[in-house]
Amino acid sequence: xxxxxxxxxxxxxxxxxxxxxxPPGSDHLEAELADRLGMxxxxxxxxxxxxxxxxxxTLRPRRGARIVGLxxxxxxxxxxxxxxxxxxxxxxxxxxxxxxxxxxxxxxxIADMENALAAGDLEAWAEADDTFHEGLLAASGNARFAETxxxxxxxxxxxxxxxxxxxxxxxxxxxxHLAVLDAIERGDSDSAGLLHRAHREQARVLLTALLRExxxxxx
Amino acid sequence: xxxxxxxxxxxxxxxxxxxxxxPPGSDHLEAELADRLGMxxxxxxxxxxxxxxxxxxTLRPRRGARIVGLxxxxxxxxxxxxxxxxxxxxxxxxxxxxxxxxxxxxxxxIADMENALAAGDLEAWAEADDTFHEGLLAASGNARFAETxxxxxxxxxxxxxxxxxxxxxxxxxxxxHLAVLDAIERGDSDSAGLLHRAHREQARVLLTALLRExxxxxx
DNA sequence: CACATCATTAACGTATACGTTAATCCATGC
DNA sequence: GCATGGATTAACGTATACGTTAATGATGTG
Numbered sequence: 154x155x156x157x158x159x160x161x162x163x164x165x166x167x168x169x170x171x172x173x174x175x176p177p178g179s180d181h182l183e184a185e186l187a188d189r190l191g192m193x194x195x196x197x198x199x200x201x202x203x204x205x206x207x208x209x210x211t212l213r214p215r216r217g218a219r220i221v222g223l224x225x226x227x228x229x230x231x232x233x234x235x236x237x238x239x240x241x242x243x244x245x246x247x248x249x250x251x252x253x254x255x256x257x258x259x260x261x262x263i264a265d266m267e268n269a270l271a272a273g274d275l276e277a278w279a280e281a282d283d284t285f286h287e288g289l290l291a292a293s294g295n296a297r298f299a300e301t302x303x304x305x306x307x308x309x310x311x312x313x314x315x316x317x318x319x320x321x322x323x324x325x326x327x328x329x330h331l332a333v334l335d336a337i338e339r340g341d342s343d344s345a346g347l348l349h350r351a352h353r354e355q356a357r358v359l360l361t362a363l364l365r366e367x368x369x370x371x372x
Numbered sequence: 373x374x375x376x377x378x379x380x381x382x383x384x385x386x387x388x389x390x391x392x393x394x395p396p397g398s399d400h401l402e403a404e405l406a407d408r409l410g411m412x413x414x415x416x417x418x419x420x421x422x423x424x425x426x427x428x429x430t431l432r433p434r435r436g437a438r439i440v441g442l443x444x445x446x447x448x449x450x451x452x453x454x455x456x457x458x459x460x461x462x463x464x465x466x467x468x469x470x471x472x473x474x475x476x477x478x479x480x481x482i483a484d485m486e487n488a489l490a491a492g493d494l495e496a497w498a499e500a501d502d503t504f505h506e507g508l509l510a511a512s513g514n515a516r517f518a519e520t521x522x523x524x525x526x527x528x529x530x531x532x533x534x535x536x537x538x539x540x541x542x543x544x545x546x547x548x549h550l551a552v553l554d555a556i557e558r559g560d561s562d563s564a565g566l567l568h569r570a571h572r573e574q575a576r577v578l579l580t581a582l583l584r585e586x587x588x589x590x591x
Numbered sequence: 592c593a594c595a596t597c598a599t600t601a602a603c604g605t606a607t608a609c610g611t612t613a614a615t616c617c618a619t620g621c
Numbered sequence: 622g623c624a625t626g627g628a629t630t631a632a633c634g635t636a637t638a639c640g641t642t643a644a645t646g647a648t649g650t651g
Contacts, residue, residue, distance in 0.1 A: 377634075434643055
């Protein structure tokens, strides 16, 4: 496909950011990054603009691209948006008369979370959790929900690198997921929306408290 | 401030798109636009990338930048996202114990809409309507709500160029606005959210029907 | 006449060049 | 000692150059 230097730069920089190799709050000059990625400034510049639009960096002329950090307050705001989007998606999914086959990915994700929890594999749990939420957004049938949520799940994923091991085991979480899925399957739009909202709000309270406790002013 | 060619290009292209000078569905080469704006390809390219992230164009290598069009289905999806964001914003605003002074911009916008309606000035009404919705998002205290909504209000505004004169006079609309504002002022979070949701859903049904009737496959 | 193959070309992606300007440093004056 | 102003410099914004490649049309073949 179109394996342009700009896409390679975007992917590489995203990976570096998520790995923590470019830590939140750090500054990076275009030329420096270009060197590091073995290309000229042009594609790096374009990649940085895209990343700025994705909310991962802020461009500060002559001071470099700053990797954005996340305060507990930021995370709170982000969760609120995500909650609004996803619970609307859940309600809409419920109104679409989906059958078991359509919801299979979500059901499988729930099973994967169970297994991961039993095995004590937090990374696997997190991945399955992502899959569930992606499935929910897809089930809504409105691609713009997924598009909009993506920007914020990026940030949540970044924060989770830190919080995953600090938080209590997500036992209760899967009951929520099941309840949401059942509401969707039986076409109960209001319940699906409300249940999912409650689910996300719990996560919001839990995680922002965690970030605050540990003084994690950024991830 | 920083009046760079890229920002000038972005603003100019946005203006051309909203004016209809670059009609939905039309294709435009980088070099052509650069000529038209009296600059080199570089800043135009950067502007186009930003506009792509804003959902106003899609970049198709060697075929130019295509101005995105809006079908009735697109508008439906867009309204759903907007509804989710704004009603969450309304609910949050209600929970913040804002006083009359904080809500003054919204109240003024409502008055402006009344006056505009009485004067039969639809453009003024639309502008005041925007102001109300912006005020609502600002009142939420979560800047990310406004940020997220902006992308979609752009599209609604584009569609409105066409629908404004086709739709019935927005008489009922202002009652909704007042009810939402009152719910926010008395701190009734649930009502604020539900009322605003109902308000936006009415608009969604009305406008998508309008677009469908008139076979406006794009704006 | 349909279709495949090849040549042409023009739009793009990327590198590079260069002028502008904001940040930094140092000298000077208060 | 601190502030002010000017010189220095380096990062950026923009223009331009250039190789690559997809789209287009021509040519040949079944």
